[in-house]
Amino acid sequence: MSDAPLLVFGPRSLTYDFGPSHPLTPRRFGPGIDLLRTIGADPELWIAPEPATVDELLLCHSPRYLAIVRRFSEPDGDPWADAEAGIGAGDDPPFLGMHDAAASVAGGSLRAIEAILRGDTEHAFHPGGGLHHAMPARASGFCIYNDPAIAIARARQAGKRVLYVDLDVHHGDGVEAIHAADPGVLTLSFHESGRYLFPGTGSVAEVGAGEAAGSIVNVPMEPGTGETAWLAAVSTIVPELAASFAPDIIVSQHGCDTHAWDPLAHLVVTTTAMGAAARLVDTLAHRWSGGRWLATGGGGYGVYRVVPRAWAHVWLASAHREVPDRLPGEWREKWAAESARYGDPTLPETFDDEPNAGLPPTETQAAAEDRSRQTAEVARRLAVPRLVREAVDRGWWSPLGGFAGSAEPTDVSSSTDGGAAPTILDRTDRATLDRLEFAPRLVAGLDPGAVRAILDPRRLDLTVAIAGALVVGLVASAGSSQDGDGGRSLLAVGVSPAWRRQGLATELLARHVGAFDSATAWTATITAAERDPVEPLDRAVRATIARRLLEQSGFDVQSAGGEIGRADHAALEATRR
């Protein structure tokens, strides 16, 4: 298997063209693809996109919408026809051959994900893909057909669980909407807040509903937020969700309209930070999704100064190559005149940018970043299981490495029937844990190797249920982070699937709480993050079970308040003393 990613680009990539004055211009492929070629992307490894079939488009779009797109694509189409299904003057004007061009973008992402699913390649990069705003029956935001959503649908047909990471400055609303009801797809979008920017959605309170509650995650940022706060949010939340969601494949959208120089939006991200984000996704794909990673482009309207460098960073990350210090001189000479003609007389000299894109820090920016950090923390509390969050915050575990034991999940549930009554062990120590194996999904979707590492008896107290030498249930708690007041936080209650519905969690929790002084003050917060991401129950059922479980161990349970409660109406806060 080649170490270089499959690159999706061909003549049809240039046909997705809304006209000369439209910001999403195929002019970006000239300097963009040329830079990839110059730094080593071998055209032998490229695949040229061809139109997806109607059946493939119907995976995510309605028949009526396809008919409308086709009608607008005809040579005898009326250029003054009324807008319909989002197609008309403005963001998504009709053009000759629009259906074939848009279907080819979808076809490119489909062929790429199929190559990954077959194991022909680990990584693929489709710079012309990432049309994340297209809705099932409506064009939106320069997007006719939703190629990332269609590629994800193909992976779902193959039974694969998908983590979708959207780094574009605009909310990935179409992908989110199309897969909102599917608990097997987690959509995670970092974007400029919808209060200030198209499409106006993507608040932290969009968390999903029913069985899929917790499978939508949004991290809206304030205008003016810079690379440090943006990358901090990405670097915290993406690894934690990659670890806890158990994806089989990661699909990421690398729109570079987050850049400080982008004309359409207001974040202050750099190509340096974009490159770091791409490398992070690569690392996570190898650690948590068997290496399977499809990257797409997306928005980005700095055609000469930003898009080529952003694409190069994604390609270099997926090819596991170092970032060269300087842009190739031949590339700069070749594109300087065209860039100047379109208003950018000076091309950058390096792949990376100066810190903060060379802008002086201001109080306004610092205030925006503070607000963005707070929002990111709310998103994290809603989406990341508490044990994972606390282990990361308190520094005893990282989803980026340092894991003990096997990285491969050992599937032991199928070989054991769960019939024999498990034995409960209090205050489990390291020596005992080291003699035991772990049944699947004791802590969200963490694989058994990660569970072994995160359950550090020096950091937390642990009560486990064992069947033979297999841990089939656990309760974990730690001292409250507040200055050693003797209070305790409940971090996890988990029972592996084959041993559920036998009252084991209730027994474990009662035993765990009973092992501490009766005057101990306990706290617990239960959000949509606390779930089995592979076989999640309906959100309301989950809340009922959690409430009953806590009450049976003497907790006083309330609906959660504040931003958590506003976003996740079933979230609970519990105390016991």
Ligand SMILES: [Zn+2]
């Ligand atoms: Zn890789």
Ligand SMILES: [Zn+2]
């Ligand atoms: Zn965008």
